[in-house]
Amino acid sequence: MSLIVKTVTTIMIGFIFIYGAYIILHGHLTPGGGFAGGVIIAGAFILKILAFGSEAIDEKKSEMGSSIFESVGALLFIGVAIAGLVLAGTFFLNFLPKGIPLHLWSAGIIPFCNIAIGIKVGAGLFSIFLALAAVKYVMTD
Amino acid sequence: MTFIPLFFVLPLAAAFIIPILGKIAKSLIWIFVTLVSFALFVLALYGAAVTQEVPMIVYQMGNWPPPLGIVMAFDSFSAFMTLVISMLVFAGSVFSLRYISHYTGQWKFYTLYMLITAGMMGIVITGDLFNMFVFLEIAAISSYALVAFGVDAEELEASFKYMVMGEVGGLTFLLAIALLYAKTSTLNLADISNSLQLVGHTPFFWLVLGMMLLAFSIKSAFVPFHSWLPDAHPAAPAPISSLLSGIFIKVLGMYTAARIIFNVFGLSRANAPALFNVLVGIGLLSIAFAGVTALSQKDYKRLLGYSSVSQVGYIMLGFGIGNYYGVAGAIFYILAHALAKGLLFLTSGSVVNATGTRDLTKLAGLGEKMSTTAWSFRFGSMSLIGLPPFVGFFAKWLICLGALKAGFGWLAVVAIALSVLTLSYLLKIENSVFMKKGKTQAAKAPFTMRIAMVFLVVLIIVLGIGFQSVIEFIVGPAANALLRGLEYANLVFGSAAVGF
Amino acid sequence: MIIFLSCIILFLIGLYAIVTKRNLLKIVIGFALVEYAINLLFALIGFRSGMLAPIITQVDAPHRFVDPIPQALVLTAIVIALGTTALMLTVVLRIYNRYKTFDIAEIRKLKG
Numbered sequence: 001m002s003l004i005v006k007t008v009t010t011i012m013i014g015f016i017f018i019y020g021a022y023i024i025l026h027g028h029l030t031p032g033g034g035f036a037g038g039v040i041i042a043g044a045f046i047l048k049i050l051a052f053g054s055e056a057i058d059e060k061k062s063e064m065g066s067s068i069f070e071s072v073g074a075l076l077f078i079g080v081a082i083a084g085l086v087l088a089g090t091f092f093l094n095f096l097p098k099g100i101p102l103h104l105w106s107a108g109i110i111p112f113c114n115i116a117i118g119i120k121v122g123a124g125l126f127s128i129f130l131a132l133a134a135v136k137y138v139m140t141d
Numbered sequence: 142m143t144f145i146p147l148f149f150v151l152p153l154a155a156a157f158i159i160p161i162l163g164k165i166a167k168s169l170i171w172i173f174v175t176l177v178s179f180a181l182f183v184l185a186l187y188g189a190a191v192t193q194e195v196p197m198i199v200y201q202m203g204n205w206p207p208p209l210g211i212v213m214a215f216d217s218f219s220a221f222m223t224l225v226i227s228m229l230v231f232a233g234s235v236f237s238l239r240y241i242s243h244y245t246g247q248w249k250f251y252t253l254y255m256l257i258t259a260g261m262m263g264i265v266i267t268g269d270l271f272n273m274f275v276f277l278e279i280a281a282i283s284s285y286a287l288v289a290f291g292v293d294a295e296e297l298e299a300s301f302k303y304m305v306m307g308e309v310g311g312l313t314f315l316l317a318i319a320l321l322y323a324k325t326s327t328l329n330l331a332d333i334s335n336s337l338q339l340v341g342h343t344p345f346f347w348l349v350l351g352m353m354l355l356a357f358s359i360k361s362a363f364v365p366f367h368s369w370l371p372d373a374h375p376a377a378p379a380p381i382s383s384l385l386s387g388i389f390i391k392v393l394g395m396y397t398a399a400r401i402i403f404n405v406f407g408l409s410r411a412n413a414p415a416l417f418n419v420l421v422g423i424g425l426l427s428i429a430f431a432g433v434t435a436l437s438q439k440d441y442k443r444l445l446g447y448s449s450v451s452q453v454g455y456i457m458l459g460f461g462i463g464n465y466y467g468v469a470g471a472i473f474y475i476l477a478h479a480l481a482k483g484l485l486f487l488t489s490g491s492v493v494n495a496t497g498t499r500d501l502t503k504l505a506g507l508g509e510k511m512s513t514t515a516w517s518f519r520f521g522s523m524s525l526i527g528l529p530p531f532v533g534f535f536a537k538w539l540i541c542l543g544a545l546k547a548g549f550g551w552l553a554v555v556a557i558a559l560s561v562l563t564l565s566y567l568l569k570i571e572n573s574v575f576m577k578k579g580k581t582q583a584a585k586a587p588f589t590m591r592i593a594m595v596f597l598v599v600l601i602i603v604l605g606i607g608f609q610s611v612i613e614f615i616v617g618p619a620a621n622a623l624l625r626g627l628e629y630a631n632l633v634f635g636s637a638a639v640g641f
Numbered sequence: 642m643i644i645f646l647s648c649i650i651l652f653l654i655g656l657y658a659i660v661t662k663r664n665l666l667k668i669v670i671g672f673a674l675v676e677y678a679i680n681l682l683f684a685l686i687g688f689r690s691g692m693l694a695p696i697i698t699q700v701d702a703p704h705r706f707v708d709p710i711p712q713a714l715v716l717t718a719i720v721i722a723l724g725t726t727a728l729m730l731t732v733v734l735r736i737y738n739r740y741k742t743f744d745i746a747e748i749r750k751l752k753g
Contacts, residue, residue, distance in 0.1 A: 018377075030698060031694075068160065074157040090204045091150070125723075132727070132734065269666055275721065289703075289735075300731065305668060308729075312675050319679055322710075
């Protein structure tokens with residue numbers, strides 16, 4: 001890609017990432033949530049590969065990282081659900097205080113579920129991208 | 142009753158712990174998976190024990206009462222299915238250790254294996270239609286990936302074929318859910334059942350039921366829709382073939398269909414004889430057509446795949462007969478076929494592992510070299526054909542008894558006569574692979590593989606000899622749970638109210 | 642009513658592509674069409690004329706919302722569709738890698 005694309009991408013990636021994090025953290029207040037935010041975060045990583053080419057990243061390391069983050073996200077989600085079982089006696093119970101509606105600290109466990117989903121979806125989409133992009137190498141051999 | 146969610150949380154959590162464990166200590170993965178599947182087996186036994194006392198346990202996710210929140214409705218039929226699933230999952234995971242060792246990326250295999258388990262467990266315990274769809278897709282997607290696990294040309298092709306058929310089924314189910322939601326404004330199975338009583342037997346009612354049955358026929362491979370199964374099941378690694386043929390098609394196709402027909406739509410032979418005659422017809426067609434096709438197969442696993450299509454017909458036959466004996470026979474047959482076909486696919490895996498080929502014309506003389514495998518094959522076959530005192534006999538006997546009681550004497554005769562097909566195609570394998578003298582190079586099956594096969598053989602014999610208590614404690618209550626019909630809804634709301 | 646029929650038509654177009662097309666990628670696109678049709682149907686089922694989007698901006702608004710459940714279902718269905726489509730494309734790419742073609746008529750190692 002040209003220098004313009006690379007420069008703009010370098011500047012934008014951070015903002016895209018923060019926007020994704022914002023969408024995830026405000027998932028219980030505004031449209032969006034874990035899935036949408038996770039897609040945006042994955043988009044930041046994918047954009048980097050698109051602009052700099054797959055030589056810019058260590059494929060093996062990224063794949064390993066994304067698969068670990070994917071598992072961590074899923075385990076966090078299950079952990080939140082099990083915390084309801086262990087701490088309050090019912091699976092998936094919203095055991096945290098609900099707070100005042102429309103405030104950031106509200107809705108009990110829902111923000112935590114959103115964060116877990118965001119990690120899972122972001123890492124998952126990125127590994128899907130890597131899986132589809134990696135076939136290129138197989139094709140040339 | 143906090144153990145209900147564990148049925149799917151345990152394998153789901155295991156599925157995501159495995160990738161992390163794979164980075165730290167590869168050798169621990171297999172032990173971990175086996176422990177989890179054994180824990181599921183114990184849990185299923187406990188569940189079966191609990192359902193002896195309470196007819197239905199309703200678990201409210203996040204304490205939301207039934208029509209609002211997602212509930213898990215665990216009754217005798219669910220308990221029976223979890224028991225069968227966990228038996229095969231345990232045998233399969235023990236068998237996998239040596240079979241999978243020559244594949245790369247073992248942790249991926251075990252992750253998918255646990256996901257497929259979680260999906261199947263979820264389907265049988267959920268009391269919510271959309272939740273059922275989600276678990277169905279979790280199980281289905283994992284199975285597509287597992288069929289393609291070897292990434293050889295045939296495996297990829299089989300997987301794609303399976304994916305196309307399976308997804309058409311899954312999306313038809315989703316469309317049916319959408320239409321049902323438009324009419325009833327609810328997704329809870331019990332609530333839908335109540336609302337459908339107000340709708341009555343209108344064209345809409347039959348349209349939705351027809352779409353769902355179409356979806357389930359594709360998923361469980363009844364004859365017009367069976368073309369993917371003989372490709373997909375042989376392409377998968379042997380423990381997966383065993384799981385897919387043994388229980389997967391029955392959970393995704395038969396359990397769901399039976400639950401929806403009997404408990405949600407509230408149909409029985411008394412109020413919808415035409416539908417039940419169609420089920421009998423589909424069953425007979427599957428048994429005969431796939432049985433005849435199996436005779437001409439030359440591939441060990443492909444023959445067994447056609448055999449599965451044929452045997453699933455017996456289950457549909459039993460449900461189609463629709464009285465207590467017929468339904469109990471069908472449920473018993475789910476158990477009998479799961480054990481026998483699971484075992485036969487494991488023997489195929491053992492043979493492939495030892496010789497590297499599945500071609501019946503190239504295999505010969507393994508009866509002496511691999512005696513455990515050969516005898517496992519024989520016991521499995523005898524149960525599948527329906528010889529006493531193995532489980533298969535009693536299952537077939539119940540179905541025939543049901544046919545006689547319902548006044549279909551000819552059906553009982555035909556069902557027994559069609560067993561000849563089973564006998565002849567299984568003898569084909571027995572003759573060419575195990576009996577015929579030959580010099581195929583083969584070593585004894587590894588220890589863990591033999592353990593897995595012997596485990597299933599023991600179950601086939603023990604459950605066959607103790608058939609009376611199996612019928613009394615496990616199969617009978619499960620049949621009653623289905624034949625309860627619309628009482629299901631009252632039971633769900635009633636049990637939710639008293640806190641079960 | 643006509644708008645619901647359009648969903649069914651879209652569904653049938655997708656099904657037509659799945660059943661008749663010989664190119665593997667076109668089959669995958671057919672699946673995407675079918676998924677869109679069902680998601681659209683879900684969204685339309687939840688629609689109530691003159692009601693608001695189900696987002697709480699004031700505390701007392703919920704009685705004026707459209708039905709939010711179908712929207713949650715659509716989101717779930719989209720995630721599942723994403724999974725299947727990704728898996729399908731991966732398999733299609735690997736098939737192309739082996740056979741050097743997308744034509745389903747030439748991919749026939751398995752006998753019927």
